Amino acid sequence: MQRMRKRTNLLRALLACVLLAAALSPAAPALAEDDEDLEISIIELTEEQNPDESELLWSFPVALDEMVPEYVQLANKHMLLSKDYVPSSLVTAKQRKADKNGVNTNGGVLKATGAAMQLQDVCLEALVAMSEAARADGYNLYLKSAYRSWKTQNTMYYNRLKRNNGKDDGWVSKPGASDHQTGLGCDVVPRSWRDKSMNEKMASAPECQWMAAHCHEFGFILRYPEDKEEVTEINFEPWHMRYVGIPAATYIMENGLCLEEFHDQLNAAIQEFLDWGGDPAIVAPFIQVSAEEE
Numbered sequence: 704m705q706r707m708r709k710r711t712n713l714l715r716a717l718l719a720c721v722l723l724a725a726a727l728s729p730a731a732p733a734l735a736e737d738d739e740d741l742e743i744s745i746i747e748l749t750e751e752q753n754p755d756e757s758e759l760l761w762s763f764p765v766a767l768d769e770m771v772p773e774y775v776q777l778a779n780k781h782m783l784l785s786k787d788y789v790p791s792s793l794v795t796a797k798q799r800k801a802d803k804n805g806v807n808t809n810g811g812v813l814k815a816t817g818a819a820m821q822l823q824d825v826c827l828e829a830l831v832a833m834s835e836a837a838r839a840d841g842y843n844l845y846l847k848s849a850y851r852s853w854k855t856q857n858t859m860y861y862n863r864l865k866r867n868n869g870k871d872d873g874w875v876s877k878p879g880a881s882d883h884q885t886g887l888g889c890d891v892v893p894r895s896w897r898d899k900s901m902n903e904k905m906a907s908a909p910e911c912q913w914m915a916a917h918c919h920e921f922g923f924i925l926r927y928p929e930d931k932e933e934v935t936e937i938n939f940e941p942w943h944m945r946y947v948g949i950p951a952a953t954y955i956m957e958n959g960l961c962l963e964e965f966h967d968q969l970n971a972a973i974q975e976f977l978d979w980g981g982d983p984a985i986v987a988p989f990i991q992v993s994a995e996e997e
């Protein structure tokens with residue numbers, strides 16, 4: 704707030720100087736119109752402070768206009784997605800086709816299975832870009848699992864419980880808690896793991912190491928990092944990529960965070976923004992509420 708007041712005073716002083724200069728200038732009458740414009744624009748700057756003000760009140764390292772609320776949304780067992788939540792922009796991933804030079808001709812990805820897989824359009828675009836970059840470095844990435852509806856997750860969860868004598872072993876999320884329901888989470892595996900059941904040993908595959916090092920450049924994060932099992936309450940999954948957008952992904956990966964920790968920081972920044980008198984409408988889309996357990 705103090706910085707803002709200083710800024711306002713500075714603008715007032717500037718306005719006074721401009722008006723004084725105009726009055727003293729021998730060419731003042733000829734410039735009268737321009738001066739009026741200048742005066743109006745300075746007054747507008749002083750009074751219409753919303754963009755500047757929001758910036759000053761926003762202490763978080765990722766700017767508000769660099770994040771899309773839906774892309775950074777959290778899904779876990781404490782922040783459940785609604786049974787009815789279906790991402791609006793789901794598209795089906797195509798099997799990659801290439802010309803004789805190996806150039807991708809259909810915007811597809813390598814698919815680990817013949818199953819139909821859908822992702823949000825931005826996420827699929829980012830996955831194609833990441834896969835092509837990996838390929839240029841000599842690594843083939845295969846899409847193994849993508850969007851899962853609430854209902855599919857529900858079936859998977861109860862099947863897992865049945866097989867595991869009714870015990871939740873942390874391998875399959877509850878319905879509403881799966882990152883796959885966002886349409887922004889996908890399992891990406893090396894060629895040698897296409898048919899194997901996934902486990903943390905996959906992390907030593909060069910493809911997974913490449914993804915851990917480069918995924919943020921395409922807007923992805925490692926959703927379930929090895930050193931965050933206590934926070935995510937999900938076992939380490941070197942294959943699970945989650946799209947959040949490049950600025951948020953860069954911040955998360957460069958600071959070694961998981962999405963839960965990112966949300967703790969984001970929520971603290973939102974609270975601070977509101978405490979300082981920021982416009983609630985600006986941050987409202989980022990405030991998530993957990994769906995009732997269904």
Ligand SMILES: [Zn+2]
Pocket residue numbers: 848883888889890940942943
């Ligand atoms: Zn996954």
